[in-house]
Amino acid sequence: MTTLATHPLAPTYDRSAVTTGIVHMGVGGFHRAHQAMYLDRLMREDKALDWGICGVGLMPQDCAMRDALTAQDYLYSLTLKHPDGHHETSIIGSIHDYKFAPEDRDGVLEVMTAPTTRIVSLTVTEGGYNIDDVTGAFRTDSAGAVHDAAHPSEPETSFGYIVEALRLRRAAGTAPFTVMSCDNLPGNGHAARTAVVSQARMSDPELAQWIEANVSFPNCMVDRITPKTTPADIEEAEKVLGVHDNWPVVAEPFTQWVLEDQFTLGRPPYEEVGVQLVEDVVPYELMKLRLLNGSHQALGHWGRLLGMTYAHDAAADADISTWIRTYLDREVLPTLRPVPGIDLREYIDTLFERFTNEAIADTLARLAFFGPSGMPKFVLAGLRENLAAGRPIRMGTALCAAWSLGVLGRDENGGEIEQVDDLRPFSQAQEAGRGGEGELAFIRNAAIFSNLAEDERFRSTYLSELAALREQGSRSRMKALLTAEN
Numbered sequence: 001m002t003t004l005a006t007h008p009l010a011p012t013y014d015r016s017a018v019t020t021g022i023v024h025m026g027v028g029g030f031h032r033a034h035q036a037m038y039l040d041r042l043m044r045e046d047k048a049l050d051w052g053i054c055g056v057g058l059m060p061q062d063c064a065m066r067d068a069l070t071a072q073d074y075l076y077s078l079t080l081k082h083p084d085g086h087h088e089t090s091i092i093g094s095i096h097d098y099k100f101a102p103e104d105r106d107g108v109l110e111v112m113t114a115p116t117t118r119i120v121s122l123t124v125t126e127g128g129y130n131i132d133d134v135t136g137a138f139r140t141d142s143a144g145a146v147h148d149a150a151h152p153s154e155p156e157t158s159f160g161y162i163v164e165a166l167r168l169r170r171a172a173g174t175a176p177f178t179v180m181s182c183d184n185l186p187g188n189g190h191a192a193r194t195a196v197v198s199q200a201r202m203s204d205p206e207l208a209q210w211i212e213a214n215v216s217f218p219n220c221m222v223d224r225i226t227p228k229t230t231p232a233d234i235e236e237a238e239k240v241l242g243v244h245d246n247w248p249v250v251a252e253p254f255t256q257w258v259l260e261d262q263f264t265l266g267r268p269p270y271e272e273v274g275v276q277l278v279e280d281v282v283p284y285e286l287m288k289l290r291l292l293n294g295s296h297q298a299l300g301h302w303g304r305l306l307g308m309t310y311a312h313d314a315a316a317d318a319d320i321s322t323w324i325r326t327y328l329d330r331e332v333l334p335t336l337r338p339v340p341g342i343d344l345r346e347y348i349d350t351l352f353e354r355f356t357n358e359a360i361a362d363t364l365a366r367l368a369f370f371g372p373s374g375m376p377k378f379v380l381a382g383l384r385e386n387l388a389a390g391r392p393i394r395m396g397t398a399l400c401a402a403w404s405l406g407v408l409g410r411d412e413n414g415g416e417i418e419q420v421d422d423l424r425p426f427s428q429a430q431e432a433g434r435g436g437e438g439e440l441a442f443i444r445n446a447a448i449f450s451n452l453a454e455d456e457r458f459r460s461t462y463l464s465e466l467a468a469l470r471e472q473g474s475r476s477r478m479k480a481l482l483t484a485e486n
């Protein structure tokens with residue numbers, strides 16, 4: 001019987017020769033469509049076989065990934081769906097081990113302390129870093145951080161594991177690994193450094209100093225739209241392959257990875273498979289996060305309010321796409337630095353080609369799910385800069401108002417909007433407090449807006465946009481905003 005391992009599309013390299021060089025925390029769809037794919041490409045050229053990936057799951061739900069991958073020798077299929085309907089499927093073999101931390105703490109620490117492990121990489125979502133968006137400080141009062149500081153040898157969080165593994169490596173005279181964040185965060189390497197050093201400082205200030213001086217945290221910009229795997233994707237993969245895959249990945253064909261070359265114990269020759277190695281990744285990151293991820297937030301919040309389900313439908317809607325392009329032009333481009341070799345207007349055109357790719361069927365619910373962790377980084381950070389510089393803020397502020405209304409759970413046609421976050425009480429309080437101080441409840445949620453509600457210009461723009469949106473509805477308001485001032 002054919003299996004993923006014996007399938008004609010299976011890896012061409014000898015997987016028994018692959019050894020762990022990278023421990024990756026947070027093996028979700030994106031890691032499997034991105035870093036693991038780049039490594040698989042190298043391995044297919046018989047390179048980087050000593051950079052195999054051992055996946056680590058830290059969250060209770062990650063036992064599902066452990067079970068899915070372990071049952072098929074960690075192989076899985078990746079299908080890239082082109083807008084013209086043509087698909088490319090490959091079987092990826094660069095992940096060759098997986099450990100579920102809640103049931104195998106020792107196993108995780110063992111692989112993290114092995115001298116052959118030279119990189120620990122992460123896609124644990126933006127929220128996983130516990131970093132305050134405004135101050136940039138690590139939240140030392142979060143339950144996980146408090147636990148890991150009190151019990152450093154029994155860590156539960158990614159950063160607790162990294163700190164303990166670095167402590168053990170140092171004690172054994174083993175050089176520290178490089179910590180490589182691949183999450184969508186501005187300065188993701190800096191954020192990882194802050195989280196690791198702050199976590200260490202809570203239990204061992206001297207170790208924290210040593211980490212600051214000896215551990216490298218390269219920044220990178222990562223990009224490939226990777227929707228959640230659906231039951232239909234599983235069925236389709238089985239039809240195409242003739243073999244069952246427990247957890248296939250579907251993604252768009254576009255992929256980009258711009259990475260700072262700061263790896264103290266070496267790295268795979270990523271540049272040979274299209275990764276761009278640069279000195280300063282910040283301009284690339286800001287471009288991607290504010291243009292792509294910011295637009296994703298706009299698609300999610302306007303689209304859901306209009307009763308839509310898919311990103312491609314929202315991106316193809318003339319009112320939404322014109323609104324987003326005007327918003328990017330007026331309120332986002334002025335916050336960006338020039339990006340070497342990239343024309344930002346062409347970049348925006350390419351984004352819309354990608355967003356309208358209906359083959360990948362990315363959902364607005366997935367995009368909105370990242371509202372609480374994404375809006376502060378992708379939208380509000382630029383809005384604050386505009387406020388400080390006296391530039392327009394109206395469209396970004398209107399997006400916040402649209403978001404607050406969508407959270408209530410009813411679209412403008414009376415249909416249900418799937419709840420993807422825990423913000424509803426703030427929106428309900430906003431509704432209950434109409435006309436008074438209570439109407440500021442949504443933007444007074446400091447975990448998202450920090451002190452923005454104290455800014456008179458933001459506050460009054462927000463209240464006027466909220467009122468206009470309730471009165472005119474999304475479509476009319478989006479149109480009116482194209483010519484509105486400020």
Ligand SMILES: NC(=O)c1ccc[n+]([C@@H]2O[C@H](COP(=O)([O-])OP(=O)(O)OC[C@H]3O[C@@H](n4cnc5c(N)ncnc54)[C@H](O)[C@@H]3O)[C@@H](O)[C@H]2O)c1
Nearest residue numbers: 026027028029030059123124125126128183184224225226
């Ligand atoms: N999906 C995309 O299109 C895409 C593209 C570029 C970058 N990314 C980045 O990758 C991240 C993950 O995306 P995905 O699509 O793989 O999501 P996913 O839901 O498929 O996987 C996320 C993984 O992170 C784990 N995780 C979540 N919170 C955690 C925490 N606090 N500590 C440790 N582990 C945690 C989950 O258990 C899961 O294993 C995104 O948040 C983003 O930063 C995603």
Ligand SMILES: O=P(O)(O)OC[C@@H](O)[C@@H](O)[C@H](O)[C@H](O)CO
Nearest residue numbers: 184223224225226293296370374
């Ligand atoms: O995953 P998040 O929170 O960064 O944001 C949701 C989407 O915008 C994101 O996953 C994109 O699909 C991705 O960043 C494309 O590279």
